[in-house]
Amino acid sequence: MSNIWYYVFTLVFFLFDYFILAMGLNIQYGETGILNFAYIGFVAVGSYVTGALALPSSVGTGQHYILGLGLPFPVNLILGGLASCGLAVVVALISLRRLRTDYLAMVLISLSLVLYDICNNFVPLFNGADGLYNVPEPFAGVLKLTTNSFIPFFAAVTGVIAALLWWVMSRITRSPQGRTFRAIRDDEVVAAALGKDVFRNQLKSMLIGSFYAGVGGGLIIQFSGSFNPTAWLPGETFVVFAVLIVGGVGNNVGMLVGSLVVETLLIHLPAFLPAIPGHPGLIEYFDSVLIGILLMAMLWFRPQGIVPERVRRALSLGAPANLVAGRGEAPGSAPGRPVPVEIATADAQGEK
Amino acid sequence: MQLFWLSVGFGLVTASVLAISAVGLSLQFGITNYINFAYGDFMALGAFVTYVLNNEVLHWNIWVALVAGSLAIGVLAVILNRLILSPFARRFSKSFYVLIVTFGLSLVLLNIEYSIWGADVRFFQMPIDRALHIGPLLLTKYQLVVMAIAIVLMLGVHAMLKTTRLGKSMRAMSDNTTLAMTSGIDTKRITTITWFLSGTLAGLAGAVLGITEGNLTPASGELFLFVIFAAVIVGGVGSIYGAMAGAVLIGLATEISAAFINPAYKLDTAFVILILTLLVRPAGLFARPGKA
Amino acid sequence: MTTDRTTTPATGPDETRFALSCDGITKAFQGVRAVNGATFDVPEGLVTALIGPNGAGKTTVVNILSGSMTCDSGTEHIGGTDVTNWPSYRIARLGLMRTFQLSRELGGLTVLENLLVAAPDQAGESMVNVFFRPSAVRRQERENVARALDILETYGLFHLRDNRASDLSGGQKKLLEISRAVMASPKVLLLDEPMAGVNPALIERIGGYILDLKAAGVTVLMIEHNLSVVERICDHVIVLAEGQTLATGKLSDLRENEEVVQAYLGEVIDASTHG
Structure with missing residues (x-):
């Protein structure tokens, strides 16, 4: 297979993977309003756990890591997602109660750095700064895949998983549960006054989003076979937010569009450009400057994103057509039923 | 015991750098009510400007370079606020937007620094000097100067807030912007001055961080930003005196733990203190009403 | 101050039952006592007005009663249940709803969705039901939509159902x-100035809705400045001043209470005539 196809399928993989990651952050921020600035930490936990579960026991591998159970592919991925959920419980208990936005942002971004610091320095956990490598490629043995055929194969697997997770997420966002999330996003105090347990719902949303983060992270280590701390500095969370903002906060389809624009076109495509001789990394630096400027421009000129949040109309919510049709339709006509008002007013005066 | 006093010395130096930077961050937060995630990059820029003036072409005296570098960042902060931050803050009421914008600004500044200076570690050329014994502490001349700068600045900020008209206006605005505006305070002017002070303190803190550590990279400001967050949150966001107290607490704790546990986990010590504080007093030790 | 009573003893002549009662509620902000021992009962099935000059602590009392705020001391009972300092979602589930002085719509949701959020006991709020009992969720959703549309029609918002609330x-x-x-x-419904800042025709309509609710058996407690409105639609009045209950009773009786008139009603009337 020629190099060009290798590049193309790598781009396709990251398109689907960041679609998954963005959906996870979107349920947290876009639907529920939780500003999770530690998101990349959840991705990393999923990635490490998925990788460490797929690897055989660490004895004799030259690496140091926990777990090492040699589990087959989808099992380790699901457990990786659940490990990320475990972190979500801890984070939610510490930070979701009574912290205002700026506090939460600072605490979470610090948490993300501390997780990074621990994984980077504490070698017995996930091999320290070297990270995990030589992670077995899923199905490679069974299907007799070569390194070259594995790339398109796994990009397709990721596509299928992304489609499945998209279906699940649309079910959630369309359900009354999703509506309650959005109510909390718009105004926590009102949601609570309407009988919604805000913390419980935020926790649910954190768990769902963290599972997506963990699975997205697990797919990364399965795709590339390795994962180390340089991949998840706290600033990486910003990239996922960029996907959200460019695509359109609160819209699952927007996540796919955002992933295409930000992750595929702006981040991974320039990485394939040849370096400018004598200036290593310069393209990457310019690229990052460009992403930063694009994001600010996007927020200013089109804050709703490329695909804005949908308005959920009555008919789409399951209102029978006959119920909607034929009632005080014409906009601008005097609304409401006038009768009870007059009766009531008369009552009021009668009591005087 | 010797190790303990040595680490206390380091702790006081870190606390000095932290105090300068935490007060700069807190002043701006008090007035504008959002966190500036590009603050760490302001610091690194201040350090680089100082470094360039001191080392490369001009060979200015380090302290002169320091003042020039700090003021340059103050001016930069005012410009960035006028052009980018303040329009966003005025247009969007949700703090998310302006937070993401400061994040984006941070990405832009960091990568401009990388483009100019590369990722290599640079070293301040400081003459080697003998450490002085002060009581049980052992400190170099530069460390002492940095501590003196911090103390003078803290006293200066205190005097400004308590006695000058500017300081009183700033405190009024920090308590209630709308009320301050209706009582005739020129909030736009105060905001500009605050950004200038915040930027200057950031630049200064970045430069003294570079001087005390001896080296700098474009990322050193961002890494330090998290320690500042810890100091600011422990002290109570928006409280200037809280920021000072938090700086001393976090500075001492990180250096003492570095000496006795493992220097690699300095940051984690700061974070543990931060979490413990939040569990006991969610609004920080010196919380100001309305800011938490 | 905090006498323990499970149900408020009936003090009225005609065995009035109380839907809501509070005893010795206090709340301080930065050392300033906003509420200072407010004690009153809200009779069941009637419309009660909570009046008092600006700064009397009316909104704070409503915030505390609805659980949006905790109180420093005192007790609150709904029906026979002690709900002191319960979180607001639990108070809401007991059947106490509130509105806000400055409208707080869920801006990103449509008008219809704003109502649907409020529907109690939704099966679709459980993830298990969403995925494993979709038909039950759909059926209940359809019922809720139908009911919400009816309410929107009653309140003259039907044509706006698909507009964003913002x-x-x-x-x-x-x-x-x-x-x-x-x-x-x-x-029980707590209304925080439902008629503030609306035009006279709408005041009439809202007054009508409140009486409709009363007729349907809902207990209403409303903060209101406009005494002519209070006179027409409220059966019972609670006067709050400096965080304390100054007087309770019928407005006509209170008008004869020299203390209330001189100190407070005059001011309230002034305030209401100035809008």
Whole structure:
């Protein structure tokens, strides 16, 4: 297979993977309003756990890591997602109660750095700064895949998983549960006054989003076979937010569009450009400057994103057509039923 | 015991750098009510400007370079606020937007620094000097100067807030912007001055961080930003005196733990203190009403 | 101050039952006592007005009663249940709903969705049901939509059902707040100045809605400045001043209370005539 196809399928993989990651952050921020600035930490936990579960026991591998159970592919991925959920419980208990936005942002971004610091320095956990490598490629043995055929194969697997997770997420966002999330996003105090347990719902949303983060992270280590701390500095969370903002906060389809624009076109495509001789990394630096400027421009000129949040109309919510049709339709006509008002007013005066 | 006093010395130096930077961050937060995630990059820029003036072409005296570098960042902060931050803050009421914008600004500044200076570690050329014994502490001349700068600045900020008209206006605005505006305070002017002070303190803190550590990279400001967050949150966001107290607490704790546990986990010590504080007093030790 | 009583003893001549009562509620902000021992009962099935000069602590009392705020001391009972310092979602589930002085619509949701959020006991709020009992969720959702549309029609918001709530006018937002609370089938309704800042025609309409709710058996406690409105639609009045209950009773009786008139009613009337 020629190099060009290798590049193309790598781009396709990251398109689907960041679609998954963005959906996870979107349920947290876009639907529920939780500003999770530690998101990349959840991705990393999923990635490490998925990788460490797929690897055989660490004895004799030259690496140091926990777990090492040699589990087959989808099992380790699901457990990786659940490990990320475990972190979500801890984070939610510490930070979701009574912290205002700026506090939460600072605490979470610090948490993300501390997780990074621990994984980077504490070698017995996930091999320290070297990270995990030589992670077995899923199905490679069974299907007799070569390194070259594995790339398109796994990009397709990721596509299928992304489609499945998209279906699940649309079910959630369309359900009354999703509506309650959005109510909390718009105004926590009102949601609570309407009988919604805000913390419980935020926790649910954190768990769902963290599972997506963990699975997205697990797919990364399965795709590339390795994962180390340089991949998840706290600033990486910003990239996922960029996907959200460019695509359109609160819209699952927007996540796919955002992933295409930000992750595929702006981040991974320039990485394939040849370096400018004598200036290593310069393209990457310019690229990052460009992403930063694009994001600010996007927020200013089109804050709703490329695909804005949908308005959920009555008919789409399951209102029978006959119920909607034929009632005080014409906009601008005097609304409401006038009768009870007059009766009531008369009552009021009668009591005087 | 010797190790303990040595680490206390380091702790006081870190606390000095932290105090300068935490007060700069807190002043701006008090007035504008959002966190500036590009603050760490302001610091690194201040350090680089100082470094360039001191080392490369001009060979200015380090302290002169320091003042020039700090003021340059103050001016930069005012410009960035006028052009980018303040329009966003005025247009969007949700703090998310302006937070993401400061994040984006941070990405832009960091990568401009990388483009100019590369990722290599640079070293301040400081003459080697003998450490002085002060009581049980052992400190170099530069460390002492940095501590003196911090103390003078803290006293200066205190005097400004308590006695000058500017300081009183700033405190009024920090308590209630709308009320301050209706009582005739020129909030736009105060905001500009605050950004200038915040930027200057950031630049200064970045430069003294570079001087005390001896080296700098474009990322050193961002890494330090998290320690500042810890100091600011422990002290109570928006409280200037809280920021000072938090700086001393976090500075001492990180250096003492570095000496006795493992220097690699300095940051984690700061974070543990931060979490413990939040569990006991969610609004920080010196919380100001309305800011938490 | 904090006498323990499970149900408020009936003090009225005609065995009045109380839907809501509070005893010795205090609340301080930065050392300033906003509420200082407020004690009163809200009779069941009637419309009660909570009046008092600006700064009397009326909104703070409503915030505490609805659980949006905790109190420093004192007790609160709904029916026979001690709900002191319960979180607001639990108080809401007991059947107490509130509206806000400055309308707080769920801006990103449509008008219809604003109502649907308030529907109690939704099966679709459980992830298990969403995925494993979709037909039950759908059936209940359809019922809720039908009911919400009925309420919207009653409150004259039907034609706005698919508009984002943030796009409504001030008066429409007031109506949305009330209809959203009604969607939750409340037993007790706390209205924080439902008629502030709306035009006279709408005041009439809102007054009518409140009396409709009373007729349907809902207990209403409303903060209101406009004494002519209080006179027409409220059966019972509680006067709050400096965080304390100054007097309770019928407005006509209170008018004869020299202390109330001189110290407070005069001011309230002034305030209401100035809008």
